[in-house]
Amino acid sequence: DSHINHDTLERQLMQLECYFTWGLEKEAVDLEYLVQRLLDFIRVPTEKVRSFNFLAYAKYMQGCNEDALAYLKQAEDYAKKDHEDEFEKWVLVTYGNYAWLYYHMGDISKAQDFLSKIEDICKNIPSASCYSAPLSIVDGEKGWCYFRFARKYYKEAIVYFQKALAQEPDDPEWIKGYAMALYRTESFDIISMEESLALKQLKRAMELNPEDAHIVVLLGLKLIYLEQRDEGIKLLEKALTLAPDEPYVIRYVAKGLRNTGCEDESIKLLKRALEKMPNSAFMHHQIGLCYRNKIFKLQPLLRRPIIEMSIQHLEKACKLKHFFFNAQLELAKMYALSKDFQKAEELFQKTCEMQNTCEEDIAMKHRCYGDFLFKYKQSEVLAIKQYKAGLSCRKETQDKERCLQQLERIAKRCIGWYPKDGEAYGLLGLVHQHRKQEMLAVECFEKALLNDPGNEDYLSALCELTDDYTISQPSLTHQNKMLTNAVSINT
Structure with missing residues (x-):
């Protein structure tokens, strides 16, 4: 009987909508870094319930079940405090997390108690099943979960933000999440202003909440990318005024300054932020990129110390965040520039073997490795192999186009000979x-x-x-x- 009850309980748990049933792969993320980022998000009022829920799941994955329970208690408390009118809807995911956590801790009685609470809530929601309900709050939290967890889940994030918006088309939180997820997925695409869904959604999000610095800074960056430089810079300045100490905002303002050729201003801003957040992998990554850009503005004889500064910050970023794909790729390029070809090749091979990267990364990593083999190793055959591998990317990205351009140049030169x-x-x-x-x-x-x-x-x-x-x-x-x-x- 106990075995039957156990199987029944597991089937009931699988019907829940919560972090334990959303198919998140532990291998896709650096858990320590995820926890640190979530602790930063807790300071934002609208983020508290989902951040505490997410922290609970992250702590469970780290094997810290008591910490996970404490975070779930805070998620429940803030759902009661901040969403009193819709508490039962807001707490569904939290109760699902409770049920799973107690189940994994071997406390079957408490797991069943939370299943009963969920069942009681679902009885009062139209179209709900016993243990889940078609609510925008659940779809929205699922969208934010996928968006925050790892790059490979951005497409899933978009799907669930769309589902949430289908129920509540004007909800600012779902519009914001949808806009941010679109921004991330479009960041490698060859796209015009007319084609950009991210631009459209970012503008809509800013209309609903013009004081949200996260949205303002991303819209500014998007406009700079689409060659609307002056308008973009104005928005970066506005974002920094709105949130001068917000790490997320500082990071993206600095990125915008770097992209417009203002590397020194960007470095100054990032170093000021590093004083408060010395262990921010993203800040170190951005500083490394600023020094990278400065290198090509200098005479070859003056480049060495700047290359070393870039390597120093990129190495720190990779040490702080183990699955930092972009930082690893940039570090490999810097090793090549410093003529440390063995380290460069090892790191290029490591990035090319990484399994949990998103679609756009396929073309990027093989294009960069191909360029290294072609330029520094003088191996046209091996470079061709990498450029061809980059063509397996299903999206039309800038890196895929550069793979095609390199293959075309090589082919035409050979035919000419x-x-x-x-x-x-x-x-x-x-x-x-x-x-x-x-x-x-x-x-x-x-x-x-x-x-x-x-x-x-x-x-x-x-x-x-x-x-x-x-x-x-x-x-x-x-x-x-x-x-x-x-x-x-x-x-």
Whole structure:
């Protein structure tokens, strides 16, 4: 009976909407750094309930169950204090976390008590099941959870913010979360002002809450990225006035200053923030990037001390945050600049092997490693392999385009040297194929086959192109001849 009850309890727990059922992977995040960031967010009034909930889950993952219980108690207290009118809705996620935590602690009786509380609440909510309810508050908290946990969950964050907004279209917190998640996912995209959903949502969020420095600073950065420099800088200044001591705001204002060529002002601002937050990986990362930018404004003989300053801050950032993908990639580039090629290669390989990176990172890491192999190791073959790997990114990002540009340059140079280079034509065909230039791709793969008859990769590419696209009859006839010739030669 006890075994049956245990199985029943687990099935009931799995129906809850809480941090324990949202599929978060411990390996995707640096837990110590996550805890530190959440402690920063607690200071923001609107963040208290979700931050304490999140802290409880993070502490559970660290094996600190008593700390987790204490944080859940604070989440419950603030739900009562700040959301008295909707307390039962706001506390659903917290009670779900309680139930799971007690279950993992072996206190089955208390786990069942919280399941009963959740069941009582759900009885009064239309369309609710026994243990979960279709509420914007739950979807919104789920969105914030995914957004804050790790970059690989940004797409899930967007989905749940959209669900929350479908129920409450004008809720400022869900609009803010949606805008911020869009901003992050668009940050690597090649995009115009007209196409930018993030820009539209950031403007809407600022209309609803013009004093929210987090939104103001991101809108300023987005405008600078979209080449609206003056308007963007004004918003950065406004954000800093609104929240002069807020780490999140300082970090992004500094980033905006760096992106507009004001590295010294950015460093000054970041170092002032570091006095209060000496263990901020993000601040050290941003300072490292400022020094990186300064390097290229100096004569080669004057660069060494600036390179060392950049390395010092980037190493500190990587030490403070173990899964800091961007900082690791920049540090590898700095090692290359300092001619420490062994350290550079080890770090490039480490970033390329990282599994828990988001889609945009695929093109970035392989493009950077490819550039290193091409420039510093003079290995065109290995560089090509990395650039090709970067093309597996499903999004059209700047780094993916740079992979294509590098492959195109290499192919055209090889053809210029030796017009019968089948491999170079195959490479050029691949570039045209990724750019949806089907006719040019077919021509290149035909030339590749002409010089390398029977090559299965080129045959496969041609078959794929003719299956997927309508090719003109003369080209198709010529291609059929090519395929027939290639097959006969090969056999």
